[in-house]
């Protein structure tokens with residue numbers, strides 16, 4: 001009888017600690033560190049690319065620090081803002097807000113770079129350095145298929161669809 005009680009206690013303890021483990025993993029997932037090395041389903045990246053293409057073709061002005069756009073000239077987004085909002089609207093809230101952290105998320109792209117776009121998948125993020133320091137990129141564009149990408153370039157210009165370019169290219173990260 002004692003043995004049976006001990007066994008039940010052991011099983012119960014294991015069950016509780018397994019649950020606590022899952023909960024603490026979920027808690028940590030909400031934090032930035034756990035969204036590094038993430039690999040989402042490609043459908044999330046396809047949806048993010050479609051959102052980004054929408055904003056890049058609806059008259060969304062570049063606004064430094066901006067993350068929302070009414071289109072037709074209202075609101076605005078910056079280069080990492082369109083990435084941030086597009087992934088969130090595609091259902092992934094783990095994307096961070098700025099270029100200086102987005103470049104650490106996901107995994108290295110395979111077969112996609114500024115000079116060779118043959119393996120670029122929708123949603124891949126290509127990072128650039130225009131006067132950046134310490135190896136931390138200061139510009140990001142999102143691939144949307146083929147050799148095309150979406151970018152919000154600089155004040156006075158709208159977000160737009162462009163060809164992926166190699167000047168000042170640094171690195172590429174894929175979330176899917």
Ligand SMILES: *[C@@H]1O[C@H](CO)[C@@H](O)[C@H](O)[C@H]1NC(C)=O
Pocket residue numbers: 033034036037
């Ligand atoms: C991400 O992957 C790199 C290289 O495999 C590894 O060094 C790093 O610890 C990983 N980071 C996390 C948060 O898992």
Ligand SMILES: *[C@@H]1O[C@H](CO)[C@@H](O)[C@H](O)[C@H]1NC(C)=O
Pocket residue numbers: 110111112116117118119
């Ligand atoms: C581009 O990358 C692909 C792999 O994704 C490779 O097969 C091809 O040789 C590369 N082209 C050039 C010009 O480097």
